[in-house]
Amino acid sequence: MLQGSGAEHHDKQELPITIEEQAMVACKEIARIYLAWKQGRPGFGPHLIDELGRVARPAAPAGDAGEPGTIAAIVADFMDSDEFDELKPATRNDYRLCLEAFAQKFGTRRWESISAKEAKMWIREKAEAHPSMAHQW
Helix, strand or coil: CCCCCCCCCECCCCCECCCHHHHHHHHHHHHHHHHHHHCCCCCCCHHHECCCCCECCCCCCCCCCCCCCEHHHHHHHHHCCHHHHCCCHHHHHHHHHHHHHHHHHHCCCEHHHCCHHHHHHHHHHHHHHCHHHHHHC
């Protein structure tokens, strides 16, 4: 346990997180889920956090997120993959932010129904709406 943290977070092997940067990322993700739940956003809530204080699975956007071939299913599969878990914490957070926004917009649609033009237009809109985050879009 980190000095003075008052709580333990655990990694996927159920070992306590002892690296401060990893603990900060874990706390940030739990806080993000909690705040979204308190704001009444669909798909968020305590069910996303397991008994060891880990994010049990990424929040899926409202709609038919389980349908294979939809953007929501593809995003959920990637975010639940070993490849995603092996990314550095800051990179994971950037990817999560972008992928969740993408799934929020296109989640119930099948991937092949989204044209390159439509995707580029969405990226441009995001970059204009959030200039400080344009590097992530």
